[in-house]
Amino acid sequence: MGVTRNISKRKETDKERLALQNQVGLAQKFETLGAFAGGIAHDFNNTLGVIMWLTELLRLKISWNEDTIQITDKVMKTIDEKS
DSSP: OOOOOOOHHHHHHHHHHHHHHHHHHHHHHHHHHHHHHHHHHHHHHHHHHHHHHHHHHHHTTTTTTTHHHHHHHHHHHHHHHHH
């Protein structure tokens, strides 16, 4: 005498659960990557802000030199384009 069971429904459910777990894992990876990229962008913009401030300070200190004014204008323009 023997007993048999149909486990095909359970196997299908396990497959669906595994697929959902993989999707959640992928979503978590993308969320982490987005947070990381946002942090890098924030740090980069902070650095550009400091460079911009120092360039403006340099321009105020050496406003009598036309070459310095042209250079600082180019630096400021480039920073504005990148931020």
